[in-house]
Amino acid sequence: MARIPSFFSNLCLRQNPKSLRAITPQIRNRNLSLDQFNGNSEELAQQPQKPDEIFAQNRIFPLNETSRLSEELMQNPQKPDEKFAQNQISTVSEIAKEVSKFILSRPRWEQTLLSDFPTVNFADPAVYKAVLKQQESNVLLSLRFYLWLRSLSGVSFDPDLCNLMFSRLVEAKAAYAAKSFLHDTKFEPEPRYLELYVRCLCENGLIDEAVGVFERLKMIGYCASLETWNLALSHCVRTSRVDVVWRLYGEMTECGVVTDVGTIGHLIQAFCLENNVAKGYELLQQVLEAGHVPDNIVFNKLISALCKNGNFGTVSAVLHNMIAKNCPPDIYTYQEIIYRLCKGRMSNEGLRIFDELKNRGYFPDRVMYTTMIHGLCRNKDLGNARKLWFEMIQNGIIPNEYTYNAFIDGLWRSGHFDEAEKLHKEMVDRGYGETTVSYNTMINGLCLNEKVEEAQALFEEMNEKDVVRDSITYNSLIKGFCCQGKITEALHFFIELRKQGFLPSTATLTTLIKKLCEAGQVKEAETLWLDMQNNGLEPAFHSLDPIISELSKQERFAEALEWLGCMINNGVRPKKTTLERLVERLSLADRSDDALFVLGYTLKMGIVLKQSSCHSLVDKLCRNNSHHTNTLLGEILERR
DNA sequence: CTAGGGTTAG
Numbered sequence: 001m002a003r004i005p006s007f008f009s010n011l012c013l014r015q016n017p018k019s020l021r022a023i024t025p026q027i028r029n030r031n032l033s034l035d036q037f038n039g040n041s042e043e044l045a046q047q048p049q050k051p052d053e054i055f056a057q058n059r060i061f062p063l064n065e066t067s068r069l070s071e072e073l074m075q076n077p078q079k080p081d082e083k084f085a086q087n088q089i090s091t092v093s094e095i096a097k098e099v100s101k102f103i104l105s106r107p108r109w110e111q112t113l114l115s116d117f118p119t120v121n122f123a124d125p126a127v128y129k130a131v132l133k134q135q136e137s138n139v140l141l142s143l144r145f146y147l148w149l150r151s152l153s154g155v156s157f158d159p160d161l162c163n164l165m166f167s168r169l170v171e172a173k174a175a176y177a178a179k180s181f182l183h184d185t186k187f188e189p190e191p192r193y194l195e196l197y198v199r200c201l202c203e204n205g206l207i208d209e210a211v212g213v214f215e216r217l218k219m220i221g222y223c224a225s226l227e228t229w230n231l232a233l234s235h236c237v238r239t240s241r242v243d244v245v246w247r248l249y250g251e252m253t254e255c256g257v258v259t260d261v262g263t264i265g266h267l268i269q270a271f272c273l274e275n276n277v278a279k280g281y282e283l284l285q286q287v288l289e290a291g292h293v294p295d296n297i298v299f300n301k302l303i304s305a306l307c308k309n310g311n312f313g314t315v316s317a318v319l320h321n322m323i324a325k326n327c328p329p330d331i332y333t334y335q336e337i338i339y340r341l342c343k344g345r346m347s348n349e350g351l352r353i354f355d356e357l358k359n360r361g362y363f364p365d366r367v368m369y370t371t372m373i374h375g376l377c378r379n380k381d382l383g384n385a386r387k388l389w390f391e392m393i394q395n396g397i398i399p400n401e402y403t404y405n406a407f408i409d410g411l412w413r414s415g416h417f418d419e420a421e422k423l424h425k426e427m428v429d430r431g432y433g434e435t436t437v438s439y440n441t442m443i444n445g446l447c448l449n450e451k452v453e454e455a456q457a458l459f460e461e462m463n464e465k466d467v468v469r470d471s472i473t474y475n476s477l478i479k480g481f482c483c484q485g486k487i488t489e490a491l492h493f494f495i496e497l498r499k500q501g502f503l504p505s506t507a508t509l510t511t512l513i514k515k516l517c518e519a520g521q522v523k524e525a526e527t528l529w530l531d532m533q534n535n536g537l538e539p540a541f542h543s544l545d546p547i548i549s550e551l552s553k554q555e556r557f558a559e560a561l562e563w564l565g566c567m568i569n570n571g572v573r574p575k576k577t578t579l580e581r582l583v584e585r586l587s588l589a590d591r592s593d594d595a596l597f598v599l600g601y602t603l604k605m606g607i608v609l610k611q612s613s614c615h616s617l618v619d620k621l622c623r624n625n626s627h628h629t630n631t632l633l634g635e636i637l638e639r640r
Numbered sequence: 641c642t643a644g645g646g647t648t649a650g
Contacts, residue, residue, distance in 0.1 A: 238643070297644060304644095332644055339646080370646040405647040440648040475649050507650040 095120055096130035103131075103141060110148050123155045132164055139172035162187040170196040175204035191222035198228055202235040207244055210235075214251060223255045226263070233266035237273065245270040261292035268298050272305035280305065281314060284321070293325045300333050307340035335371050342375025350375050351384060363395065370403045377410025385410055401432040405441045412445025420445055434465055440472045447480025452489075455480055471502035478504070482511045487519055494528075503535055510543040517546035522554065541572035549578050552585040557594060564598070573605055580613040587616035595620075 099117060103109045114122070122128055128149055135141045146165050149155050166189050169178040178197055182189070189197070194217055201210040210232055217224055229252045236244045249267060252259070264287050271280035280302050287294060299322050306315045315337060322329050334357060341350035354372050357364065364372070369392040376385035389407055392399070399407070404427040411420035424442055427433050439462050446455035459477055462469055474497035481490035490512060497504060504512070509532050516525040525547050532540055544567050551560035560582060567574050579602050586595035595617050602609060 234643080295643090300644070330644095335645055365645095367646045372646095374647070400646095402647045407647090409648065435647095437648050442648090444648065470648090472649050479649075505650055510650095 092126050092130045095127060096134050099131050100134035103135075103145065110144070113148065114152075122149065122152060125156075125158055125161065128155070129161060129164060132161070132168075136168070139168050139174060142168045143177070157185070157187075159187055163190050163193055167193045167196065170200045173200050173203055175200050175206055175209075179206075179209065191217060191220060194222070195224045195228050198224060199231055202232050205235070205239060207232070207236055207239060207241050211244060211247065214248065218251065218255070223257060226257055226260060229257055230260070230262045230266065233263060233270075237266050237269045240273055242270045242273045261287055261294055264292070265294040265298040268294065269301045272301050275305065275309075277302070277305045277309055277311070281318070284318070288321060288325065293327055296322075296327060296330060296333075299327065299329070300336065303329075303333055304336045304340075307336055310340075310344055312337075312341070331365070331368065335368055338368075338375060339371050342371075342378060345379060347375045347379035347381055351381075364392075366392070366397045366400060366403060369397060370406055373403065373410070374406035377406060377413065380414060382410060382414045382416065398430075399427075401427075401435060401438065404432055405437055409441045409445065412441070412448055415449060417445070417449050417451075434467055436462075436468050436470055436473065439467055440470070440476060443473060443480075444476040447476055447483070450484065452477075452480040452484050452486065456489075469500070471497065471500075471505070474500070474502055475505045475508045478508050479511055482508075482515045485515070487512075487515050487521070490515070491524070498531075503537060504532065506537065506540075506543075509537070509540070513543045514546045517550035520550065520554075522547060522550045522556075525550070541567050541570050544572075545575045545578045548574065549581050552578075552582045555585060555589055557582075557586060557589070557591060561594065561598075564601075568601060568605075573607070576607055576609065579607060580609050583609060584613050584616060587620050590620065592617065592620045 095117075099113070099120065102116060103113070106112070109116075120127060122131075128145075132142055132145060135145065142165065146161075150157075162185050166178060166181055166187075169181055170193060178200060182197075194213055198210050198213045198217075201207075201213065214224065214232070229248065232248055233245055236242070236248065245266060249263070252263075264283060268280045268283050268287075271277065271283065284294070284298070284302060299318060303315050303318050306312070306318065319329055319333075322333075334353060338350040338353055341347065341353070350372065354364065354368075369388060373385045373388050373392075376382070376388070385407060389399070389403075392403075404423060408420050408423050408427070411417070411423065420442075424433070424438075427438065432438060439458055443455045443458050446452070446458070455477055459469070459473065462473070474493055478490050478493045478497065481487070481493065494504065494508075494512060509528065513525045513528055516522070516528065529540060529543060529547065544563050548560050548563050548567070551557070551563065564574060564582070579598060583595050583598055583602070586592075586598065599609070599614075599617070
């Protein structure tokens with residue numbers, strides 16, 4: 001992939017002379033707010049308990065039984081310590097080696113260690129530190145030994161020991177254990193270990209905690225290394241904590257840290273995350289001009305953001321940049337571009353890039369084929385999708401769940417139901433059939449093709465096969481029944497959906513309300529609408545049209561006008577047909593005043609009703625040409 | 641070890 005596809009070859013680079021420093025003040029001036037962050041973290045690998053529990057010694061290690069000798073020991077006539085007594089081995093490191101060996105071989109050494117080594121003075125800092133140093137590869141053992149020491153009386157804990165234990169925890173990336181160790185001991189770790197702690201916190205997703213430690217370091221006048229700052233920034237970017245990016249960047253420049261291209265790469269990504277793509281692009285230009293080349297992922301994130309905004313021209317420019325800087329676009333780059341092109345109804349452009357890649361000797365992988373097939377299906381280009389499907393298989397790539405579902409969905413949507421059924425069978429045979437998505441794809445496809453009963457059968461099958469139904473399952477089915485005019489069934493599944501705690505999609509609701517009204521069940525429609533309103537569903541107002549329409553038909557004008565007011569007050573324009581029906585029915589029912597009132601609003605909104613709708617009104621008005629009517633008409637005309 | 645990708649409603 002040395003060159004770029006023809007589609008992107010028409011733009012040149014924009015030059016920007018500004019230096020990197022130019023952005024610093026803007027970044028400093030940001031208002032920052034730290035949200036609660038709910039990151040997960042890996043704790044001590046071998047120890048699923050929370051650190052607090054680890055420190056609740058007695059629950060894990062039966063230290064209160066220390067004085068009791070184990071049965072094992074009773075049967076063991078020679079104690080390990082006798083060696084020291086007999087041979088006069090007494091250098092601290094030799095003792096530590098022996099103790100460590102013992103600890104490693106006895107799962108419950110805590111109980112007998114003191115009596116096994118009666119001549120060893122564990123309260124001697126030189127001794128316990130030497131033992132701890134022996135266990136550097138095993139954090140859990142270190143921690144156990146440390147806790148055991150704490151259970152002894154007469155052991156004084158010096159900062160060296162705490163630092164040693166703390167560094168052990170931090171190097172093992174046991175963020176939670178390190179945190180509660182700090183909390184527990186209240187000691188001041190050496191700055192270099194605090195710096196390691198920052199890294200450890202970041203790697204465990206505890207960004208906010210890390211910010212706090214940066215503060216602490218700042219207060220003691222210690223400046224973390226560039227690598228640590230960059231690591232923190234990279235984790236902020238990964239977890240979309242843009243606010244923290246700006247805050248940390250501000251602090252690191254305040255500390256006088258000299259940033260590198262990695263730092264700027266994170267800033268570019270941060271700009272992309274807050275959809276400030278222009279700034280991101282500008283910054284990229286500045287780094288490039290300064291002679292630095294960011295990591296591929298920075299280019300890709302920028303390209304992805306540009307694509308999302310439909311700015312394919314700049315995408316082209318960035319691709320030029322990448323090639324010029326000997327940093328060729330990779331599979332992710334092209335996949336993102338193709339995906340976005342298809343999403344913007346430019347699947348033909350996407351396909352051109354796809355073909356171009358193949359012409360350059362590149363073999364697309366399964367994900368790439370899936371993306372392309374999906375994109376083509378969404379653009380109703382089933383011919384090309386099918387072509388790629390077989391080409392992919394020919395190239396030895398076996399479709400998986402994603403590929404099958406994307407293609408089967410496309411087949412259903414274009415009415416190729418035989419082929420859809422056939423491929424679905426194949427997918428089931430390959431073991432991809434029993435997921436929520438595969439069932440949803442089939443249920444939706446069947447509903448789109450007027451096969452609601454079969455869809456319902458699959459719906460039941462999900463229960464038998466223990467496949468979880470989600471809101472998509474229900475929404476698809478409800479819509480299917482609505483389209484078949486089967487309102488009773490649709491309502492049944494709607495109630496089921498609500499019982500499961502799901503919310504209907506707006507499309508489902510609109511359809512359901514419309515169908516209920518058409519069947520004359522306005523009351524149910526109104527209840528439904530209020531239900532969705534109470535549940536915080538947004539756009540509801542458009543679905544009031546059929547309700548107003550049906551109420552007019554039933555000559556329930558007070559209610560119709562009330563709903564109409566509700567719609568208008570919320571800034572939603574009723575449909576022209578709704579207003580026409582209302583005016584017609586009002587006139588027929590001899591309610592000229594109300595008809596005129598509605599007409600007034602209609603004109604105010606710039607909606608012109610069809611002539612026939614005004615006929616009956618004009619007719620009535622002419623028959624009783626009162627002064628009142630004239631006034632009303634006058635008002636209406638003035639409002640216009 | 642060196643991040644990151646694809647499927648279902650509307």
